[in-house]
Amino acid sequence: xxxxxxxxxxxxxxxxxxxxxxxxxxxxxxxxxxxxxxxxxxxxxxxxxxxxxxxxxxxxxxxxxxxxxxxxxxxxxxxxxxxxxxxxxxxxxxxxxxxxxxxxxxxxxxxxxxxxxxxxxxxxxxxxxxxxxxxxxxxxxxxxxxxxxxxxxxxxxxxxxxxxxxxxxxxxxxxxxxxxxxxxxxxxxxxxxxxxxxxxxxxxxxxxxxxxxxxxxxxxxxxxxxxxxxxxxxxxxxxxxxxxxxxxxxxxxxxxxxxxxxxxxxxxxxxxxxxxxxxxxxxxxxxxxxxxxxxxxxxxxxxxxxxxxxxxxxxxxxxxxxxxxxxxxxxxxxxxxxxxxxxxxxxxxxxxxxxxxxxxxxxxxxxxxxxxxxxxxxxxxxxxxxxxxxxx
Amino acid sequence: xxxxxxxxxxxxxxxxxxxxxxxxxxxxxxxxxxxxxxxxxxxxxxxxxxxxxxxxxxxxxxxxxxxxxxxxxxxxxxxxxxxxxxxxxxxxxxxxxxxxxxxxxxxxxxxxxxxxxxxxxxxxxxxxxxxxxxxxxxxxxxxxxxxxxxxxxxxxxxxxxxxxxxxxxxxxxxxxxxxxxxxxxxxxxxxxxxxxxxxxxxxxxxxxxxxxxxxxxxxxxxxxxxxxxxxxxxxxxxxxxxxxxxxxxxxxxxxxxxxxxxxxxxxxxxxxxxxxxxxxxxxxxxxxxxxxxxxxxxxxxxxxxxxxxxxxxxxxxxxxxxxxxxxxxxxxxxxxxxxxxxxxxxxxxxxxxxxxxxxxxxxxxxxxxxxxxxxxxxxxx
Numbered sequence: 001x002x003x004x005x006x007x008x009x010x011x012x013x014x015x016x017x018x019x020x021x022x023x024x025x026x027x028x029x030x031x032x033x034x035x036x037x038x039x040x041x042x043x044x045x046x047x048x049x050x051x052x053x054x055x056x057x058x059x060x061x062x063x064x065x066x067x068x069x070x071x072x073x074x075x076x077x078x079x080x081x082x083x084x085x086x087x088x089x090x091x092x093x094x095x096x097x098x099x100x101x102x103x104x105x106x107x108x109x110x111x112x113x114x115x116x117x118x119x120x121x122x123x124x125x126x127x128x129x130x131x132x133x134x135x136x137x138x139x140x141x142x143x144x145x146x147x148x149x150x151x152x153x154x155x156x157x158x159x160x161x162x163x164x165x166x167x168x169x170x171x172x173x174x175x176x177x178x179x180x181x182x183x184x185x186x187x188x189x190x191x192x193x194x195x196x197x198x199x200x201x202x203x204x205x206x207x208x209x210x211x212x213x214x215x216x217x218x219x220x221x222x223x224x225x226x227x228x229x230x231x232x233x234x235x236x237x238x239x240x241x242x243x244x245x246x247x248x249x250x251x252x253x254x255x256x257x258x259x260x261x262x263x264x265x266x267x268x269x270x271x272x273x274x275x276x277x278x279x280x281x282x283x284x285x286x287x288x289x290x291x292x293x294x295x296x297x298x299x300x301x302x303x304x305x306x307x308x309x310x311x312x313x314x315x316x317x318x319x320x321x322x323x324x325x326x327x328x329x330x331x332x333x334x335x336x337x338x339x340x341x342x343x344x345x346x347x348x349x350x351x352x353x354x355x356x357x358x359x360x361x362x363x364x365x366x367x368x369x370x371x372x373x374x375x376x377x378x379x380x381x382x383x384x385x386x387x388x389x390x391x392x
Numbered sequence: 393x394x395x396x397x398x399x400x401x402x403x404x405x406x407x408x409x410x411x412x413x414x415x416x417x418x419x420x421x422x423x424x425x426x427x428x429x430x431x432x433x434x435x436x437x438x439x440x441x442x443x444x445x446x447x448x449x450x451x452x453x454x455x456x457x458x459x460x461x462x463x464x465x466x467x468x469x470x471x472x473x474x475x476x477x478x479x480x481x482x483x484x485x486x487x488x489x490x491x492x493x494x495x496x497x498x499x500x501x502x503x504x505x506x507x508x509x510x511x512x513x514x515x516x517x518x519x520x521x522x523x524x525x526x527x528x529x530x531x532x533x534x535x536x537x538x539x540x541x542x543x544x545x546x547x548x549x550x551x552x553x554x555x556x557x558x559x560x561x562x563x564x565x566x567x568x569x570x571x572x573x574x575x576x577x578x579x580x581x582x583x584x585x586x587x588x589x590x591x592x593x594x595x596x597x598x599x600x601x602x603x604x605x606x607x608x609x610x611x612x613x614x615x616x617x618x619x620x621x622x623x624x625x626x627x628x629x630x631x632x633x634x635x636x637x638x639x640x641x642x643x644x645x646x647x648x649x650x651x652x653x654x655x656x657x658x659x660x661x662x663x664x665x666x667x668x669x670x671x672x673x674x675x676x677x678x679x680x681x682x683x684x685x686x687x688x689x690x691x692x693x694x695x696x697x698x699x700x701x702x703x704x705x706x707x708x709x710x711x712x713x714x715x716x717x718x719x720x721x722x723x724x725x726x727x728x729x730x731x732x733x734x735x736x737x738x739x740x741x742x743x744x745x746x747x748x749x750x751x752x753x754x755x756x757x758x759x760x761x762x763x764x765x766x767x768x769x770x771x772x773x
């Protein structure tokens with residue numbers, strides 16, 4: 001047992017650190033630090049900088065543009081990016097549909113879709129949930145009926161995050177009406193420009209336009225866009241959900257937002273001292289800091305098991321539960337630190353009324369309620385642990 | 393970064409595990425706990441023969457030069473059996489302080505301690521000190537070339553069997569001054585030492601110790617040069633290392649609580665089904681699992697920090713963070729273990745209640761989670 005990184009790992013860390021220091025554009029770093037949503041252009045610009053370096057899709061197989069890094073290296077990479085204030089990758093292309101395509105797609109599909117995903121030429125969004133299917137995803141009813149060499153798709157997808165930017169959507173659709181729930185679902189790629197697709201903004205409680213409903217009305221989709229076998233989509237979706245959870249701990253980013261709230265709290269006055277010197281607030285801060293340490297070492301332990309050949313699997317549900325709870329705690333501390341400057345309603349790109357860090361304090365506190373709901377809610381994660389680890 | 397154990401460490405774990413399996417069934421432990429001594433001298437001799445008492449001491453002192461991770465392995469496995477022999481009190485805690493003594497003091501005490509002939513305990517807490525190590529009212533006044541100790545120490549774990557007491561006393565200053573504290577190695581049979589012995593709620597033995605005009609000579613001072621008045625730093629480092637070992641014990645205790653509770657809710661039937669099929673219980677069991685995993689991660693972090701630490705403040709922060717986690721996790725794991733066992737969890741005849749009691753005392757030892765959260769804040773300032 002050894003706490004230190006190896007010489008090679010340290011060299012790798014320094015390389016990543018130097019690269020991000022030099023290449024991360026200031027406007028992007030500032031937006032991340034101010035807790036503001038990034039524009040599509042900003043997301044794509046940063047992703048293309050990573051692509052030029054060959055680091056756009058670290059977890060992919062080398063032949064498709066991946067890096068061949070160990071899990072520890074990937075952890076160091078994401079830790080360093082987060083700690084430097086780089087925006088998290090928009091997961092839908094690189095972390096979600098990409099792995100499904102290279103794992104289950106045909107050679108033709110791999111050639112057609114993967115290069116544009118890794119190069120961020122195409123923006124993807126996700127069509128899983130529906131108004132009537134949330135945590136019980138397999139109850140979905142959006143249907144695709146075969147018509148010659150096309151499917152005809154009808155239905156509504158809910159919570160399509162950043163669908164307003166998207167060129168393509170990957171959807172779970174019902175292709176067999178008579179099969180039991182999990183069977184009869186297919187994994188379909190749909191061009192957002194297809195006639196009959198429309199995107200309807202859903203404004204969330206903080207006032208932002210982040211999510212949408214996507215409607216499909218007699219949308220004709222080439223049958224070639226079905227991934228893997230028809231009616232086997234649920235298997236692929238489950239695979240993808242595990243993939244998604246392994247990337248949610250976000251420890252680097254957590255540490256940076258946490259450091260920011262601590263820094264801002266030294267500037268907020270309480271009595272003759274600062275908020276950070278206030279004994280009650282200081283204890284809350286210390287408590288969160290200890291939780292972050294526990295999360296970090298939990299993640300490292302799980303990682304090292306994977307690197308030694310163990311399975312990642314359901315343990316990543318633990319990281320999802322704890323990571324998201326901690327993220328929420330930090331938004332709570334930030335709102336608390338803002339004091340009365342938690343009052344002003346500041347829209348996505350609006351001017352701050354008080355200190356810059358307060359501009360989005362309330363908005364992010366409200367918005368971050370989502371993190372324990374999306375990607376499989378905390379309760380769903382507990383269900384996974386119950387079955388897969390506890391064997392209940 | 394590496395979380396794996398080497399071959400020697402795996403062998404060490406196996407040998408402790410075998411001992412616990414052979415000698416620490418619930419009934420064996422119960423009988424030992426009720427005996428007059430409260431543990432077995434034969435077991436202790438076996439610990440020495442197996443080399444466990446030598447682990448944390450350097451080779452020049454007759455030890456094995458083990459690291460914190462090695463101690464962690466032993467104590468974790470002992471924790472799984474709620475082992476009663478004073479390994480923690482003698483080898484880890486008292487030994488950790490003696491290790492910081494000068495050549496003559498180490499040569500005098502360590503061979504006996506490593507050989508299993510000497511048992512030792514640390515007498516630092518006082519009636520009014522609560523968890524503050526620097527709050528010392530016991531005095532050590534110079535007399536000739538030596539000192540005379542007066543005062544009262546409480547909560548001395550393994551005090552009744554101790555041949556040697558490590559005592560913190562004030563050689564200068566007063567009240568809560570951080571300087572002016574000196575550590576002494578005191579023969580427990582010295583004139584003027586009297587003890588009130590008692591059983592603890594978790595089945596161990598402890599004492600309140602009164603020191604009345606106890607004469608010690610200058611060679612009993614623990615530390616290198618300038619040790620007089622500067623004992624607090626030694627005591628703090630010793631306590632931090634002891635906390636880290638306590639974290640290892642807690643890992644063992646919590647593992648048993650977690651596993652036996654999980655087994656129980658799979659077997660126990662109510663309303664015609666195993667109670668583990670109820671979601672209200674499943675999610676609570678997941679909470680227990682996550683708390684255990686976090687505590688384990690923190691125990692690893694702290695032991696690895698001790699082995700790598702460059703400064704006493706790094707060690708202190710790691711120990712404080714660990715102690716906060718142990719308090720929190722221990723409470724969830726222990727309380728839920730009792731709750732999920734239902735009425736059976738309330739009984740003295742079920743092992744789970746004994747593990748819960750030990751976990752409760754682990755939170756108390758060296759200051760509870762609240763105390764260490766405050767300490768963590770102070771260390772962060």
